[in-house]
Amino acid sequence: MSLYAVMGHPVDHSLSPQIHEAFGRLTGRDVHYERREVRAEGLAEALSAFRAQDGRGANITVPLKGEAYTLATRISDRAERAHAVNTLAQEGGGWFGDNTDGAGLIRDFTVNHGWSLGGCRVLLVGAGGAAQGIVGPLLDEGIAHLAIFNRSPERARDLATSCHDARVGVAVIGGASEAPFDFVINATAAGLSGRLPALPDSLFEGAIVYDLMYGPKAELFLSHARARGARQVADGLGMLVEQAAESFLLWHGVRPATGPVLENLRGLVGAG
Numbered sequence: 001m002s003l004y005a006v007m008g009h010p011v012d013h014s015l016s017p018q019i020h021e022a023f024g025r026l027t028g029r030d031v032h033y034e035r036r037e038v039r040a041e042g043l044a045e046a047l048s049a050f051r052a053q054d055g056r057g058a059n060i061t062v063p064l065k066g067e068a069y070t071l072a073t074r075i076s077d078r079a080e081r082a083h084a085v086n087t088l089a090q091e092g093g094g095w096f097g098d099n100t101d102g103a104g105l106i107r108d109f110t111v112n113h114g115w116s117l118g119g120c121r122v123l124l125v126g127a128g129g130a131a132q133g134i135v136g137p138l139l140d141e142g143i144a145h146l147a148i149f150n151r152s153p154e155r156a157r158d159l160a161t162s163c164h165d166a167r168v169g170v171a172v173i174g175g176a177s178e179a180p181f182d183f184v185i186n187a188t189a190a191g192l193s194g195r196l197p198a199l200p201d202s203l204f205e206g207a208i209v210y211d212l213m214y215g216p217k218a219e220l221f222l223s224h225a226r227a228r229g230a231r232q233v234a235d236g237l238g239m240l241v242e243q244a245a246e247s248f249l250l251w252h253g254v255r256p257a258t259g260p261v262l263e264n265l266r267g268l269v270g271a272g
């Protein structure tokens, strides 16, 4: 049996063990996947202990994606672009670092929801680890414009600058040139504390609104958007399953079917 884990803090409610063990059953592999609480600055020690147990791969979540980027001995292009790692695979004496968040989001948009991003105007709310992972893949889909808005404006500015792409800028909320958006993507953790990012109501009108959070935690933002005229809303459960499938592909060399796992989790998690 091969050992995998999700590392970060908090991970006690992470659905990753269920997802990866279900992928294992679907593809005929005996996968054992654990949750490991690891606090900031604790990743190097946790990975040494994991390696000693023959741990093969780890998903990395808040607050460790930047630390994982630093610790990885080899980095994929998409992790390099994001400056953040959410997947580590044991490789020789070190760890290969990848970032599957963006690929997961794009697959959920284009395959699960059937949304096309080409030529669209996108507002990305948030500039943390998840936002860093999705900017590059959004640009690769041929969007026309990406505006980034964040509670701490300097982080939005740094993320926009790091893209070196004329289509990306910091959102000037309330500025006439910034509206309307085809997509509004919430990549903040505001919902965890029952808060909404400070956005004007008009931004939601006619837009497709997506929250990276899922289930009841996404409901505050999505119902707020729905009430302000959003055309369609969706939570990030599909992204969660799709980014996990990308990690599974890296570790096991096979892409699992995601539909049955997503359907099963939707029943457990609730609407979104």
Ligand code: NDP
Binding pocket: 062, 101, 104, 125, 126, 127, 128, 129, 130, 131, 150, 151, 152, 155, 187, 188, 189, 190, 192, 193, 195, 196, 197, 198, 212, 213, 214, 236, 237, 239, 240, 241, 243
């Ligand atoms: P980070 O901690 O790296 O970043 C948090 C972001 O949320 C920052 O932009 C922060 O702004 C913002 N934020 C936090 N609290 C508030 C608030 N009260 N009001 C406004 N903005 C706030 O987290 P991640 O980027 O890794 O994750 C963000 C969310 O995305 C999480 O909820 C996570 O669960 C979800 N996620 C979902 C995935 C999926 O597969 N569905 C994958 C990855 C993440 P500031 O810079 O000002 O602090």
